[in-house]
Amino acid sequence: MEKGNLEVMISYNEILDRVKLLADAINRDFAGEELLVIGVLKGAWIFMADLVKYIDLPMEISFISVSSYSGARTTSSGVVRLLCDVDRPVERKNVIVVEDIIDTGLTINYLKKILSVRNPNSLKVCSLLDKPSRRLADINPDYCGFSIPDEFVVGYGLDYNGYYRNLRDICKLKLSN
Numbered sequence: 372m373e374k375g376n377l378e379v380m381i382s383y384n385e386i387l388d389r390v391k392l393l394a395d396a397i398n399r400d401f402a403g404e405e406l407l408v409i410g411v412l413k414g415a416w417i418f419m420a421d422l423v424k425y426i427d428l429p430m431e432i433s434f435i436s437v438s439s440y441s442g443a444r445t446t447s448s449g450v451v452r453l454l455c456d457v458d459r460p461v462e463r464k465n466v467i468v469v470e471d472i473i474d475t476g477l478t479i480n481y482l483k484k485i486l487s488v489r490n491p492n493s494l495k496v497c498s499l500l501d502k503p504s505r506r507l508a509d510i511n512p513d514y515c516g517f518s519i520p521d522e523f524v525v526g527y528g529l530d531y532n533g534y535y536r537n538l539r540d541i542c543k544l545k546l547s548n
């Protein structure tokens with residue numbers, strides 16, 4: 372594993388407080404409705420697990436897997452590939468796509484395009500993190516945990532080259548040369 376310096380940017384306690392507020396907002400906005408919550412693998416798995424525990428609505432859960440970074444890179448390749456599709460029908464569902472981070476916006480733009488043609492009743496995006504300064508696509512999350520500066524972060528599900536996903540906090544990663 373490549374060694375890097377880690378510095379805590381957002382602690383687990385701060386994350387959890389914010390996750391509960393996001394769940395409250397979803398509970399309010401979709402009161403009386405059912406949801407299909409779709410997690411974007413692999414980065415969103417821990418966020419999604421915490422978030423759904425605080426959503427008190429009937430829901431189906433599914434996952435979708437895409438790839439936009441290849442290997443040991445810290446910037447997006449700009450080419451989004453669908454690796455594994457959802458296993459639930461999307462038609463007439465209130466879909467919430469749960470993302471770890473929106474950076475250029477190309478991934479979420481692609482996901483919204485392929486899901487919207489399946490005629491959901493509604494389609495919202497809930498992202499834990501947002502790096503608005505790097506946006507290329509004209510898209511913003513409907514629910515956002517934290518807006519962060521242009522730093523490469525790992526932990527709480529986010530990786531660098533497959534590692535660090537298990538860190539409890541969200542940390543800045545500085546690679547040592």
Ligand code: 5GP
Nearest residue numbers: 414447473474475476477478523524529530
């Ligand atoms: P976008 O298509 O918006 O540029 O990138 C979205 C994806 O890039 C995210 O789902 C995530 O997998 C990855 N990504 C973007 N910024 C970061 C970052 O700071 N750290 C990590 N680990 N992944 C990132």
